[in-house]
Amino acid sequence: MLESSERSGCEGCGSAQVPGLAQWHRRCPSCGLETAAFTAHIDERDGPDIDEDQRELALRPIREANFDTLLAWLKAQTGAGGGAGAQRPRLLDVGCAHGWFLEKAAADFEVFGIEPDPEVARRTMARGLPVRRGYFPDALAADERFDVIVFNDVLEHIPDVTSALRHCRERLRPNGVVVVNAPDRRGALYRIAGTMARLGMPGPFDRLWQKGLPSPHLYYFDTASLAAVAGRAGLRVTASRRLPTLLASGLYERIMCSGDVSRAKAMALTVGILPLVPALRALPSDITVWLLAEQATS
Numbered sequence: 001m002l003e004s005s006e007r008s009g010c011e012g013c014g015s016a017q018v019p020g021l022a023q024w025h026r027r028c029p030s031c032g033l034e035t036a037a038f039t040a041h042i043d044e045r046d047g048p049d050i051d052e053d054q055r056e057l058a059l060r061p062i063r064e065a066n067f068d069t070l071l072a073w074l075k076a077q078t079g080a081g082g083g084a085g086a087q088r089p090r091l092l093d094v095g096c097a098h099g100w101f102l103e104k105a106a107a108d109f110e111v112f113g114i115e116p117d118p119e120v121a122r123r124t125m126a127r128g129l130p131v132r133r134g135y136f137p138d139a140l141a142a143d144e145r146f147d148v149i150v151f152n153d154v155l156e157h158i159p160d161v162t163s164a165l166r167h168c169r170e171r172l173r174p175n176g177v178v179v180v181n182a183p184d185r186r187g188a189l190y191r192i193a194g195t196m197a198r199l200g201m202p203g204p205f206d207r208l209w210q211k212g213l214p215s216p217h218l219y220y221f222d223t224a225s226l227a228a229v230a231g232r233a234g235l236r237v238t239a240s241r242r243l244p245t246l247l248a249s250g251l252y253e254r255i256m257c258s259g260d261v262s263r264a265k266a267m268a269l270t271v272g273i274l275p276l277v278p279a280l281r282a283l284p285s286d287i288t289v290w291l292l293a294e295q296a297t298s
């Protein structure tokens with residue numbers, strides 16, 4: 001009984017969801033959580049994926065800059081990485097992909113990554129990074145605990161976000177934190193895409209949700225909805241900050257590798273979007289990083 005009412009209601013606050021901007025899209029009028037009824041197929045790929053390489057390469061400048069900002073912020077928030085000689089905090093990167101975040105975090109943390117895609121995991125391990133193939137938390141040993149658990153563009157792809165966060169709480173050491181770096185529904189691009197979808201142009205909205213890709217977005221959060229979901233898992237939001245959405249560098253590749261775009265159209269889109277980049281920097285960003293900690297036990 002509980003299960004079926006939970007399934008029809010909002011995963012965060014339990015309110016009734018309302019139809020969204022597409023047949024597959026739902027939103028909660030109470031906490032703001034947005035969900036998509038997509039099926040993820042990330043583990044069904046076999047062999048190297050050229051598009052995946054191109055996609056990652058295109059996103060690298062954005063990700064690298066945001067990782068630096070995120071790590072500096074994380075260290076300031078948690079006081080980690082300051083003490084000389086002190087034992088370094090243990091950090092888990094869930095869905096670590098090519099290990100770019102692990103490489104940067106290794107200066108201040110004892111890092112460890114898990115990655116479900118076998119080919120990506122193999123290549124990252126081959127570069128000497130401490131990575132294990134598999135899903136969170138199944139890839140972990142029963143007694144493995146962490147001071148920091150990081151989801152970089154990962155949490156919004158996981159089908160049951162509440163249980164993923166419950167597992168996080170179980171896997172945290174005392175005073176540990178969860179870092180959620182994810183798209184934000186309050187972002188300017190997302191709002192523009194939503195307006196376009198309402199006007200009968202669903203393309204950008206579909207793309208932001210990564211509709212049709214092997215691992216589409218299943219959630220779009222903001223602080224209220226993430227706090228609602230986290231609350232069900234015994235966690236609370238303790239801090240958040242926005243990260244820059246978009247850099248000009250890599251934009252063309254990013255559009256090209258979304259699959260169904262012709263070269264000419266990608267070029268036209270790039271030329272159309274480039275002049276907007278400075279304006280977009282002034283608008284609400286589409287990426288937020290949230291810090292979650294255990295709720296005080298009463």
Ligand SMILES: [Zn+2]
Pocket residue numbers: 010011012013014015028029030031032033228
């Ligand atoms: Zn809700």
